[in-house]
Amino acid sequence: MPLPLADLLITGGSVLPGDPRDGRFARADVLVRDGLIAAIGPDLEAPGAERVDATGAFVLPGFVDTHHHLWEASLRGLTADWSALDFFWGVRAHHAGAHEARDVHAGTYAGAVAALDAGITTVLDAAHAVNTPEHAREGLRAVRESGVRALFCYGLTTTPGAEAFTAEQRLADLRALHANEFTSQNAATRVRLGVAVNDIGSVPWTRTRTEFHLARELGLPSTVHSRSLWGELSAPEITWLHRDGLLAADQVHAHANAATDGELALLAEAGAAVSSTPETEVMLGLGYPALARAAELGIPTGLGTDIQAGSPADPFAWMRAALQAVRGQRHQRVLETGGSTGLGTPTPSVRDVLHHATLGGARALGLGGVTGSLEVGKAADVLVLRTDGVHQRPVVDPVATVVLHSRASDVDTVLVAGEVVKRAGLLLGGRADRATDLADTTWARLTPRITSRGGLLPPRPEGVLKHMAAAGAANAPEWARS
Structure with a gap:
């Protein structure tokens, strides 16, 4: 059985609660308990909770x-x-x-x-x-x-x-x-x-x-x-x-x-x-x-x-x-x-x-009640986005800053179901080193196999597109072929 997650309090950030389309940023804290968002509001009290300082940053849904x-x-x-x-x-x-x-x-x-x-x-x-x-x-x-x-x-x-x-x-x-x-x-x-x-x-x-x-x-x-x-x-x-x-x-x-x-x-x-x-x-x-x-x-x-x-x-x-x-x-x-x-x-x-990119996607996956927005009772899928980059200032419109002037490298902290997987700009649990090693090792294994199969882009045989079109027509519903 996994150990229960400790309470975590994200403090001092500019939080985007509700549907991100509304763009209602507000100075608030976010309390995470048992993998869920337990509270959103200013100056929350959570004795003993681990803290993430989001001062000067945006707090967004994953x-x-x-x-x-x-x-x-x-x-x-x-x-x-x-x-x-x-x-x-x-x-x-x-x-x-x-x-x-x-x-x-x-x-x-x-x-x-x-x-x-x-x-x-x-x-x-x-x-x-x-x-x-x-x-x-x-x-x-x-x-x-x-x-x-x-x-x-x-x-x-x-x-x-x-x-x-x-x-x-x-x-x-x-x-x-x-x-x-x-x-x-x-x-x-x-x-x-x-x-x-x-x-x-x-x-x-x-x-x-x-x-x-x-x-x-x-x-x-x-x-x-x-x-x-x-x-x-x-x-x-x-x-x-x-x-x-x-x-x-x-x-x-x-x-x-x-x-x-x-x-x-x-x-x-x-x-x-x-x-x-x-x-x-x-x-x-x-x-x-x-x-x-x-x-x-x-x-x-x-x-x-x-x-x-x-x-x-x-x-x-x-x-x-x-x-x-x-x-x-x-x-x-x-x-x-x-x-x-x-x-x-x-x-x-x-x-x-x-x-x-957030709540709309969650609804598309049937997860609109679980994730995609910061709301009490939803999963604590949260990210803290730094806003102190030279490419981001001044912040005239916070939503425009997120969409047009931010980069993946500005993502400071990431939580999934209350678990911190990235903090202070670094992936936790050895994820980065392992992912890099696996990717490089796999490509080294794949290279000779791909070469033996005709290279990175094997030549397309003459007539293959006509064959694809004919196969697609043959695989149409019976009533569409009649």
């Missing part, structure tokens, strides 16, 4: 990452100049299969620790490198060891080169993992189990049905890449799911950039959520983020990292990328039709993106 393939931290920097098709061919079709279970453990741990270092206290891990049952257990072990709050979504994708672990065996293994380790999970459980279903169109529709039905049967939340591709590789995936009765409120649809407003309305009707990962979406060629369109329809909408193979686990980068990508797209439409005189107040606002 950031929530709603879409992240943590294992890919083993490949940092690989996809910097790649397109989405390069990514699918290089990482999904080749490098995922090169990962042994210990490599998945190392990448997942390194990725989760990097997230904590940047103030991310909750993450949805779409673990789609489950090449064997051991790969799943090692990824799960890494998430637990890191200390992050997580929704560990067991990936049902068959990795090329690991076909010996069949689709049927994956479903059985997911059932076994649920029965053996997660039958008593609830929203407050630090690491919960979920399902990462196959990309729509990548498998026969009967299997898509089976995967969504299994998630529903087990009472598990699920995540899926939705409407990420364009042109001949695109399909009305959300419409298909709706017509087959597969949409539900406990789903996170990643990206959805190519979704029509009508398809987003279907997600809103079902109560499903959307995760935008603006850095990878713009960089890889998935289209402009659907973040604002989704949120304006009332869809719970969060932000995420996606892949550390190409982007850092950095919520400040997410917020800025989302803000500028969506504003830029909307501004351009106005400029082209009405010129500069047609410009109005830009949307989304800095308050909007701070909300999506």
Whole structure:
């Protein structure tokens, strides 16, 4: 049994209670007891409590990452100049299969620790490198060891080169993992189990049905890449799911950039959520983020990292990328039709993106009652953000200072469920050294395997894109093919 956490009092900070979108900073203390926020107010008394001095700093809710393939931290920097098709061919079709279970453990741990270092206290891990049952257990072990709050979504994708672990065996293994380790999970459980279903169109529709039905049967939340591709590789995936009765409120649809407003309305009707990962979406060629369109329809909408193979686990980068990508797209439409005189107040606002990076993301994961905001009774997922940097002064608008003028390196202290995982700018428990050693050792192991498989980006065979398009059409629902 873990030892009970000592009371902790965060004193003297400028605290952001309630929905971060409201931007109501106030001088206050935060009392943490038994992993929960016990009180928020000025000059709190807590005899014997450990103290964290937040004078001159912001006290914020921990950031929530709603879409992240943590294992890919083993490949940092690989996809910097790649397109989405390069990514699918290089990482999904080749490098995922090169990962042994210990490599998945190392990448997942390194990725989760990097997230904590940047103030991310909750993450949805779409673990789609489950090449064997051991790969799943090692990824799960890494998430637990890191200390992050997580929704560990067991990936049902068959990795090329690991076909010996069949689709049927994956479903059985997911059932076994649920029965053996997660039958008593609830929203407050630090690491919960979920399902990462196959990309729509990548498998026969009967299997898509089976995967969504299994998630529903087990009472598990699920995540899926939705409407990420364009042109001949695109399909009305959300419409298909709706017509087959597969949409539900406990789903996170990643990206959805190519979704029509009508398809987003279907997600809103079902109560499903959307995760935008603006850095990878713009960089890889998935289209402009659907973040604002989704949120304006009332869809719970969060932000995420996606892949550390190409982007850092950095919520400040997410917020800025989302803000500028969506504003830029909307501004351009106005400029082209009405010129500069047609410009109005830009949307989304800095308050909007701070909300999506915190409480909005928590709601997307079904955790709005647990984390995402500083409120009495919620989990003590808290960060202290220094504001004494030369790049931050003066503080004219506190929310703008957080979103536009702060960096991950300004994160001073991080708590997850009341546990201090970072303090005075340093990760605790040997996390930093271990994550670095694991990442470097794993890359040294992976390098000769990747080289033997064709190198960092193996040449794409002639006609592979037409094959993908044909396979997607063949895997459409029966009624859509008639």
